[in-house]
Amino acid sequence: MKHVLALLAVLLTMAMPALAVSPDEMLADPQLEQRARDISAGLRCLVCQNQSIDDSDADLARDLRVLVRERLVAGDSDAEVEQYLVDRYGEYVLLNPRFNQHTILLWIAAPVLFIIGALGLLLARRPSTKNGSLTDEERAVLAALEDKPPER
């Protein structure tokens, strides 16, 4: 059902299944147009399901695409265009969340989980080696056994 839901969701919010960027919106300067595309891919279509304005067909997405291009033509840098939209629509518009006090947990989640896992593994190993349940003699026997060719 996952994609069914995704498909439905996407569909229901579309005004019309027109398509994303139209030729009439595009800028004549290919370099500027490419920057517009790159910025658009990171901006959320606010009325859509997890779609960027570059992919979306909604009217609002079209308005935003035009807005992005207007700012670029006016000479804004990529960051300035982004900030311009954040000022108006909030950080919700950014598909890639910024690193700040609200998102710090989000950004550090993966590394922290990894470190916890790795530490857990190290700690889990310790008892088996430090247990002291093996005498030196037993260790020697074990080592000899382990040096034998591994079983398949």
Added chain:
Amino acid sequence: MSIELGHFALILAFAIAVVSAVGGLALWRRGPRLAQVLGQAAILQFVLVALAFLALVQAFVVSDFSLKLAVDNSHSLKPLIFKISGVWGNHEGSLLLWILILVLFGALVAAFGRRLPADLLNLVLGTQSLLTAAFAGFALFTSNPFARLPSAPFEGTDLNPILQDVGLAIHPPLLYAGYVGFSICFSFAIAALISGRIDQAWARWVRPWTMLSWVFLTLGIAMGSYWAYYELGWGGWWFWDPVENASFMPWLAGTALLHSALVMEKRNALKIWTVFLSIITFSLSLLGTFLVRSGILTSVHTFASDPTRGLVILSILAVLIGGAFALFALRAGALRQGGLFAPVSREGALILNNLFLATAVGAILVGTLYPLLLDALTGTTISVGAPFFNLTFGALMAPLLLVLPFGPLLAWKRADLLAAAQRLVGAAALTLFLTILISALGGVSISMAPIGLLLGFWVSFGSVAEVIERSRLGRIPLRDSLRRLIGLPRSIWSTALGHLGLGLTVLGIVSVTAWESERVTTLNPGETTQLAGYSIAFDSFGTVAGPNYMAETGFFTVTAPDGGLANLEAERRIYAASGMPTTEAAIQTYGLSQLYLQLGEPIDDTHVVRIWHKPYILLIWIGALVMSGAGVLSLTDRRLRVGAPRPSARSLPEPAE
């Protein structure tokens, strides 16, 4: 009449499930006689739910519009296959399909599990019945698919047009088989925790079920991805949408489970972790199926559901998942660990695999739920989209892919890393050569492309390195090499193929991400445009009537660089019943690459046409097919003994510790 029979059968199945659950979980020490009763009850549950499901299918096929569900989701003019798939294209019907697969797996355990220790079987079937009772109860009390209308309309309101596709016929059943199959692992884990007994026989039993579910889930996700690719019409194949993440997390956890169960089966180690993963994997499957229905993920849940329904499903999830983890916390200490090994060993490599996969699951879970939690706690709304997931997931997968080829070359218990590295020298050289060559020829459009290529080739070549070495290709006559290849154990083949499939998928992803080209233009009939060496001519435009829609069709002729001609038709459809418009992209396959053509809204009197060239995109799904094939191959390995094992001294369950 048949609808009432179906309804009655579902009620009966629910009642039997309740009794089986109580009996199995409370009286599990009663041994073989109880097991016999529970086994028969499990098969009976399947027969009854199958009857209920067939009654529903029948109502859809004959367009019985006194059934509310059929009115809401069917139409008499719809092609037969879409009438049938429409049964599960909605909340109530898909829930019944879910339950059907659940009881099917229960019946399979009952049928093939006669050799299991009776106590274990009682607990497994009891847990399985508990799940059936919970979800059949949920269906009956809040989402009854058999509700009738007092006065039947003449015509149904039709299924959402975008769902009228073979994708809906195949994708949900595959995905559900994957999700629900993990319930068996869950039930086995609960049984191990309650009885306090777990041994290698347990792992030998759990692994085939995990493998089977994993194969279904792999196919289901790949199928869904391809469906979204050709149906949604902008050529994307993965969106990191919450619903996709919800299916991807159980897949990652299931992959980890496959590998940890291997360690447990072969070396009797990682027991607690394997039990934990079994619970996690099914819990994520439950989240995947039902969180989207609960109304919590409002952005993606579209099967209209009232708040009570969401509350009920959340309570069921909380009790099942919370109960399982509480049991785990109480009882995990009673399970004895075994099997010592050095850090550099096959076990060590598989643990590393689990560390990366489990972290990836955690990261995706956090990324998916974070915006909801932040909004609920602080009122701040943020988006977590594709860029975040690509970065986080990529950073976790890159090191995993880098070490992956070493794993199968390491010996159990203690291994020689240097020796393994020496056996990979050839693969490494070939990988470097191809990466440099392709980066030089293809141009580096994004900085990550060479790294991606490197990883993709490395995993692909590294996985087959062992097979090639064992065949002693080039050192002995070809005929002898082939004989050696055929004689290799299936487990070696399935490992190599599974990893090769992953490598192919990575290569497809890298290729299409880095070297896709796109052309958006206005075009009129008679005009021609160019893209990536292909020449695309817009021949004509016309209106065509389908069975339950009208289509505006553009006819195109594509000339490939080698001069080959192909005719393409791209459509924009309006469905009669719903008035809903959809687009049908035209896709032409050239080898492993595709040309994807989409007819857009007209501007003034000209047509907007979007064309993408997607180099080697088919590798993404071919890789998934190869992975699934490897899983099937592994299931046919005698040593896994799926199904009824032939009596032999070695297949007897080992005594409990």
